[in-house]
Amino acid sequence: MALPPSDDTSNRQRTPGTGLRRGGLPFTPAVEDYAKALYRLEQSTHDPVATGALAARLEISAPSASNMLRNLEQLGLATVAPGRGARLTAAGRDVARGVIRRHRIIECFLTDILHIPWDCVHEEADLLEHAVSARVAEAMWEALGRPDRDPHGDPITAVDDDDPDFGVLEALDTWEAGATGVLVRVSDARPEALRYMAAQGISPGLDVSVLSTEPFGAGQRVRIGGLDHMVGPELGRLIFVQRI
Amino acid sequence: MALPPSDDTSNRQRTPGTGLRRGGLPFTPAVEDYAKALYRLEQSTHDPVATGALAARLEISAPSASNMLRNLEQLGLATVAPGRGARLTAAGRDVARGVIRRHRIIECFLTDILHIPWDCVHEEADLLEHAVSARVAEAMWEALGRPDRDPHGDPITAVDDDDPDFGVLEALDTWEAGATGVLVRVSDARPEALRYMAAQGISPGLDVSVLSTEPFGAGQRVRIGGLDHMVGPELGRLIFVQRI
DNA sequence: GAAATTGATTAGTGTAGGCTAATCACTATG
């Protein structure tokens, strides 16, 4: 005989209407996603975020965004100026930075410890970032040796710090022939671009030098980590480099 | 300047009405939880599972369970006999075993790699088991060296295998004075009991010998891993041992 | 200054997953 008190009474906290689950996590995944999106949009424009911009970002309808903004306001995470867009509150920024920090730690963890290919970790991390508690995320960070960048080169900052100003970071497509530097970060915006770069052996940390700039929008011939590549302008915009 | 194509377009698959998210995962967390609960109940009684038993197990109301059972049936995961309870189909069993496998791998991972205390991992794993893809779970399993037991001693089996019959596994409280063996598994049913055992240094893998059995339900004096403990009957029922 | 375009909000729906209260269908008992 075995297994009688068959385990798993699991304190499944029930946030009414949210199914089982959410065991103690403070916000719903949707709320965290909205906070993250608001943070990013606010960060790039430094202006209040228009409902439509938020909706476009999350690929949802404008009414959905409008609705959820009222929700965020009620949760104290955002303030909504009647017709003119929304801003995160300090609390909202903390939520957003927490999610972003967890996301990047998870990406590190997936590549460095689980050896999942570099170009797949973003999607997996999107799934996990809402289920990993702060405790687990911090334990991951420690286990990884407190890294300060994720595999795409994005910084892992403290929850109460803004993303650092990248300073002299430039997109590769703005560089002239002869320029040299180091590849610091690649945007994870387009998964297929990530996959291509992974296949070509292009990744953060490598030395970069622009061999030539081709006419008629053909892009650049670039040596990256000892290998030569043709980098078209679309790809060049996703690669961020720092002069040395 | 930096961070312009501000990342994270993330292919957020939208299962209508499920918020953002669920990027490709086949079943909702609720469905997985129901399958898991059905599997466990079926496994212990070998009979169809009564709606009420399922509801009690998941700490939800009977109507909710009744409702979801119809849902599971429509998904092809269970068959519901009109008034007489439900059974998992082969597909349902696969779902359940998948969740259980992921849960146990995650528990291993949390203790062995992240060094999260043994008595806390169950709750964290409950949260994560629905967000970790099969791919990530298997990568974890490989990174851990393909363990065959989780930290509580529960077996990690292939998705298409049933939990092995534990054979000669017995609850500690059934043992007489003088019996000796090894602690194979502790039930993770009661978190506070786990916490107590962790504090006392009681964990799977240790040698066990019953020194004496006390009268009037006082339990047993037991040497576990070199330390003496008074084990009351409530605790003894949660500890599973194998004679040597 | 009237009309058209644009952006945000309201109104109403749908789905997933919970709940309570009431009902139905057996069983078990006086």
Add this chain to the structure above:
DNA sequence: CATAGTGATTAGCCTACACTAATCAATTTC
């Protein structure tokens, strides 16, 4: 046999999020 318990289901409701269609408000254009 009638009556009282059980256990399951139905009916009806609630929350979180999403959607479409329609409206409102502001700006642009003629």
